[in-house]
Amino acid sequence: MQVFGESVSFDKRLAGYDLQGSLGHASMLKSVGLLTEEEFSSIEKGIHELMEEVKSDSFPWKLDLEDVHMNLEQALKAKTDAADKLHTGRSRNDQVATDMRLFFKDACNHLKTGIEGAMLAMLSLAREYATLPIPGYTHLQRAQPVTVGHHLLAHIESLGRDHERFSRVIEHANVCPLGSGAIAGSTLPLDRELVAKTLGFVDENGEARITPNGMDAVADRDIFVEFAAAASMCALHLSRLAEDMILWNSSEFGFIILPDAFTTGSSLMPQKKNPDSFELIRGKTGRVIGNLTNLLVTIKGLPLTYNRDLQEDKPPVFDSLDQLGQSLAVVAECLNSAEFDREKCLAAASDPLLLATDLADYLVEAGVPFRQAHHLVGRLVSLAEEKNLSLPNLSDEDVSEVSEHLTGDWREVFNLERAFAKREKPGMPGP
Numbered sequence: 001m002q003v004f005g006e007s008v009s010f011d012k013r014l015a016g017y018d019l020q021g022s023l024g025h026a027s028m029l030k031s032v033g034l035l036t037e038e039e040f041s042s043i044e045k046g047i048h049e050l051m052e053e054v055k056s057d058s059f060p061w062k063l064d065l066e067d068v069h070m071n072l073e074q075a076l077k078a079k080t081d082a083a084d085k086l087h088t089g090r091s092r093n094d095q096v097a098t099d100m101r102l103f104f105k106d107a108c109n110h111l112k113t114g115i116e117g118a119m120l121a122m123l124s125l126a127r128e129y130a131t132l133p134i135p136g137y138t139h140l141q142r143a144q145p146v147t148v149g150h151h152l153l154a155h156i157e158s159l160g161r162d163h164e165r166f167s168r169v170i171e172h173a174n175v176c177p178l179g180s181g182a183i184a185g186s187t188l189p190l191d192r193e194l195v196a197k198t199l200g201f202v203d204e205n206g207e208a209r210i211t212p213n214g215m216d217a218v219a220d221r222d223i224f225v226e227f228a229a230a231a232s233m234c235a236l237h238l239s240r241l242a243e244d245m246i247l248w249n250s251s252e253f254g255f256i257i258l259p260d261a262f263t264t265g266s267s268l269m270p271q272k273k274n275p276d277s278f279e280l281i282r283g284k285t286g287r288v289i290g291n292l293t294n295l296l297v298t299i300k301g302l303p304l305t306y307n308r309d310l311q312e313d314k315p316p317v318f319d320s321l322d323q324l325g326q327s328l329a330v331v332a333e334c335l336n337s338a339e340f341d342r343e344k345c346l347a348a349a350s351d352p353l354l355l356a357t358d359l360a361d362y363l364v365e366a367g368v369p370f371r372q373a374h375h376l377v378g379r380l381v382s383l384a385e386e387k388n389l390s391l392p393n394l395s396d397e398d399v400s401e402v403s404e405h406l407t408g409d410w411r412e413v414f415n416l417e418r419a420f421a422k423r424e425k426p427g428m429p430g431p
């Protein structure tokens, strides 16, 4: 049962937050007269020593003390008898809820910084290749020309929403559960606002934010799910980006050249340069989504309030933080030294069929209703296929037979520069 029930092997990661929470709690106990000045000073000194031991990785974690909370409390007890008073008016239930809220604030800020790094790398590539044409795809079929800038900015949009989502998780985490005790608070004269303020659980005016119901405070795992969901969404976005990069890096596309440090050779085939970095990002996304499912299923059938099942809530969120954090760093570093092959991009985007829609628009401007214009251009596409010609190489005779409006300058439609220059409204790939 000792081996089965321990959590210190993974929750020791919360040590810094646990000590911070304990220090805040102790200073509140002092202020309401439940600790003397001397008792508080010895606890404070002990906690600072423990912080150092944890930081330098010299703290002797013991599995038989079950979790991070018991380990640290016992270690403090070895330094001062006043440690026996630290757990006054507190339960491990509100303690772990507080630790995790502190953890989520840091974790979200870390991921927001990671997202910013990935966005900046994409932005600098988007800037460098702002007007380089590539085909845009639907159904993985060439659809219409876009630019590398337009395509990369699309990925930046989705990461921007992820950034916002993590800000919202921080906002939700920013409420202090201390004072809830096990479920029903305490008979002691605790000052909940004071400890909330000490630990930074405050609104924009510096007012304390405290949980309004002690049962909910220890049972609630919403933030875990919100965090795991935000991480899943972000991983999903990176996975779709990864798929684009994997395709673009293939010989079939050849649009992008990934740096050697982020690709690997094959142990058998000497010519291979595999996009492992992006394949791993795509693969790890499954894991991050699994972590969300893991939490949802763990919480689903639990009666209020705390149940020991909830000890299992930490590994999935730690893993989502680690995997997503690394994925974001890899995206940033890899794209920072990636290059586009201008010739191959331009060649692929110069397929005149990509501008078939522009030809229909040309007919619309001559007064042809769009449905008819669409049909007429469809006929031209078939005709070109039949004659084994590209669209602009059809003869004036052939095209004017399909539509009387296709005379004179109709071939100008196939000029890529014109096509982009005509797309200057917001949301479009114009220069």
Ligand code: ARG
Pocket: 007, 011, 067, 068, 092, 093, 096, 306, 308, 310, 311, 312
């Ligand atoms: N290690 C425990 C957890 O994370 C701390 C809370 C324990 N509470 C309890 N009533 N046993 O779930």
